[in-house]
Amino acid sequence: MTETATQVERHGFGAEVGRLLDLVVHSLYSEREIFLRELVANAADAIDRRRFESLTHPALALPEAGTIRILPHKPDRTLTIADCGLGMSREELVDHLGTIARSGTRAFGQKLADAKPEERPSLIGQFGVGFYSAFMVADRVEVTSRKVGSDEAWTWASAGEGEFTIAPASREEPGTDVVLHIKADAEEYLDPLRLETIVRKWADHITIPITIERDGKDVPANEGTALWRKSRGEVTEAAYQEFYRHLGHLFDSPWATIHWHAEGALEFSALLFIPGSRPFEPVDHDRASKVRLHVRRMFITDEAELLPSWLRFVQGVVDTEDLPLNVSREMLQATPVLARIRRTVTNRVLTELRTRAKEAEAYAGFWENFGAVLKEGVWEDSEHRKDLAPLLRFRSSAVEGWTSLEDYIGRMKDGQEAIYILAGDDTAALARSAQLEGFRARGIEVLLLADPIDAFWPERLEEFDGKPIRSITQGAADLSKLPAGETPAGEPADVTALVAALKTALDKDVSEVRATDRLVESAVVLAAGTAGPDLQMQRLLRRAGRAGFVAPPVLEINPRHPLIVTLAEKLAAGGDVAGAGELLLDLARIQDGELPRDPAGFARRIEAALSGAAG
Numbered sequence: 167m168t169e170t171a172t173q174v175e176r177h178g179f180g181a182e183v184g185r186l187l188d189l190v191v192h193s194l195y196s197e198r199e200i201f202l203r204e205l206v207a208n209a210a211d212a213i214d215r216r217r218f219e220s221l222t223h224p225a226l227a228l229p230e231a232g233t234i235r236i237l238p239h240k241p242d243r244t245l246t247i248a249d250c251g252l253g254m255s256r257e258e259l260v261d262h263l264g265t266i267a268r269s270g271t272r273a274f275g276q277k278l279a280d281a282k283p284e285e286r287p288s289l290i291g292q293f294g295v296g297f298y299s300a301f302m303v304a305d306r307v308e309v310t311s312r313k314v315g316s317d318e319a320w321t322w323a324s325a326g327e328g329e330f331t332i333a334p335a336s337r338e339e340p341g342t343d344v345v346l347h348i349k350a351d352a353e354e355y356l357d358p359l360r361l362e363t364i365v366r367k368w369a370d371h372i373t374i375p376i377t378i379e380r381d382g383k384d385v386p387a388n389e390g391t392a393l394w395r396k397s398r399g400e401v402t403e404a405a406y407q408e409f410y411r412h413l414g415h416l417f418d419s420p421w422a423t424i425h426w427h428a429e430g431a432l433e434f435s436a437l438l439f440i441p442g443s444r445p446f447e448p449v450d451h452d453r454a455s456k457v458r459l460h461v462r463r464m465f466i467t468d469e470a471e472l473l474p475s476w477l478r479f480v481q482g483v484v485d486t487e488d489l490p491l492n493v494s495r496e497m498l499q500a501t502p503v504l505a506r507i508r509r510t511v512t513n514r515v516l517t518e519l520r521t522r523a524k525e526a527e528a529y530a531g532f533w534e535n536f537g538a539v540l541k542e543g544v545w546e547d548s549e550h551r552k553d554l555a556p557l558l559r560f561r562s563s564a565v566e567g568w569t570s571l572e573d574y575i576g577r578m579k580d581g582q583e584a585i586y587i588l589a590g591d592d593t594a595a596l597a598r599s600a601q602l603e604g605f606r607a608r609g610i611e612v613l614l615l616a617d618p619i620d621a622f623w624p625e626r627l628e629e630f631d632g633k634p635i636r637s638i639t640q641g642a643a644d645l646s647k648l649p650a651g652e653t654p655a656g657e658p659a660d661v662t663a664l665v666a667a668l669k670t671a672l673d674k675d676v677s678e679v680r681a682t683d684r685l686v687e688s689a690v691v692l693a694a695g696t697a698g699p700d701l702q703m704q705r706l707l708r709r710a711g712r713a714g715f716v717a718p719p720v721l722e723i724n725p726r727h728p729l730i731v732t733l734a735e736k737l738a739a740g741g742d743v744a745g746a747g748e749l750l751l752d753l754a755r756i757q758d759g760e761l762p763r764d765p766a767g768f769a770r771r772i773e774a775a776l777s778g779a780a781g
């Protein structure tokens with residue numbers, strides 16, 4: 167390098183990088199070797215990306231031997247990881263290595279900061295922290311990179327303490343060298359045999375050849391067999407697990423490993439995993455499946471959406487013989503081959519779920535992690551809606567744990583015609599809801615739904631096994647045909663006049679006031695009109711600022727409740743019930759977890775009511 171001091175530019179790290187670096191460097195001793203996994207994975211990504219770009223820009227083609235070279239050099243205590251990948255421009259060096267681009271890394275940094283110091287090593291070992299893990303073993307890191315298609319090369323350098331420098335450099339070919347100045351206590355990473363053990367452990371499934379320099383020669387270090395091409399019997403659980411962790415930045419064990427080879431009309435190998443825990447990076451990031459598409463072992467893209475978005479939690483690889491190696495992005499969008507693969511792979515995952523759904527306990531684990539995502543399919547995928555319905559699980563007002571629609575139907579009462587559901591924000595609150603009183607009194611089970619998507623999909627599924635699915639907050643649930651377990655205490659008051667007076671008092675805040683037989687202990691409850699969305703859907707629309715023309719709720723009153731009886735009497739004696747009406751409506755709202763319409767006014771009315779009681 168012929169740099170002069172004046173050409174070296176100094177930059178401060180983004181605040182998040184600084185914090186992450188500090189944590190990584192100071193909390194780690196045991197699992198340091200994963201730095202190599204991270205750097206080799208970055209090199210492999212860069213080569214894969216270059217290969218893909220070169221399909222449309224042949225000038226960017228990879229040199230013959232597209233390898234990753236690991237070069238330990240004891241005399242000057244450096245370890246270099248060199249690749250012939252896409253390379254980075256000056257701006258990319260600054261952006262990619264000076265700030266944290268990946269949301270997952272950022273979230274991980276937070277998790278790391280929150281963890282107890284003694285827990286940090288294992289956290290880092292499990293997740294990896296990308297490029298910055300280099301600072302676990304190096305006290306200085308230099309990255310010299312030349313972007314494909316450019317003659318310029320630049321060196322990014324840092325001691326991992328608050329700042330990095332950028333200076334012009336030279337590199338004969340496009341690609342990247344990451345040079346680590348190995349710390350005194352990390353000398354083992356200059357030993358070729360030690361490095362080889364690490365590569366075998368972490369990177370054996372990487373299909374790009376990896377070599378380690380030993381006695382002046384590049385010695386192959388990875389087997390490079392594509393794991394998914396092997397038959398199931400040839401792959402150990404440990405190898406599956408390692409590959410799974412590599413794919414999804416996951417640290418647990420897969421809940422399901424689905425590995426098969428399709429032959430006949432379509433030829434492909436697929437290795438898919440359903441994660442055993444919710445991934446660290448939120449799955450709804452862009453809602454697209456990231457299953458990787460390979461053609462004859464070569465990585466093509468992870469954007470082929472090989473699974474519908476409601477299966478986006480599935481990780482894995484599909485490797486086909488039926489597409490040309492030089493498949494372009496345009497072709498990927500147009501080819502019927504992918505559509506056929508998609509259908510086959512989707513059905514295979516559904517079959518796996520159906521089989522595993524028979525083991526209630528294990529399935530519950532899956533459901534808690536990904537049930538909410540699966541339900542999106544019921545909402546948006548008419549082709550698979552009916553396949554998904556039997557896979558759904560619910561909390562219920564009648565049984566502990568999870569239950570299915572099929573089991574619910576098995577418990578339906580004589581004369582009960584519908585499957586009843588109640589949606590809200592939180593199952594514990596739903597289980598206590600006044601909405602359930604009349605159903606409980608009649609021994610009728612209600613399914614309790616607390617995912618945001620639950621406001622949507624039931625409307626699309628409509629029925630299961632011939633039984634309509636009904637939200638109990640929508641319309642007047644017709645409970646009169648179903649006998650109550652015991653007759654509720656007290657005579658119902660004649661509330662005809664009260665109903666009319668309350669409607670007048672509440673005016674546009676309610677669309678109707680009516681007496682109901684679905685309450686037992688509570689005086690009032692809200693319902694939605696028969697035609698429009700149910701209460702939970704209305705709440706979500708309001709929160710999204712899209713209440714639009716949602717009709718005001720129906721206020722239902724319990725004619726046997728002492729409070730209602732008293733109000734009916736007060737009205738008959740010529741008293742005014744307008745203030746009480748305002749309070750009743752707000753009480754009904756509060757019961758459903760909402761705020762009073764006018765909290766200050768509500769407080770004043772409560773004060774007045776209490777002083778009346780006190781006086």
Ligand SMILES: Nc1ncnc2c1ncn2[C@@H]1O[C@H](COP(=O)(O)OP(=O)(O)OP(=O)(O)O)[C@@H](O)[C@H]1O
Nearest residue numbers: 208209212251253254262263268295296297298342
């Ligand atoms: N050898 C390389 N060649 C080209 N670009 C690289 C190389 N190493 C890193 N980069 C760029 O720097 C970015 C940051 O790397 P880093 O390892 O921190 O995160 P990541 O690779 O995105 O995530 P992770 O390592 O957690 O998978 C990469 O996304 C990539 O754009």
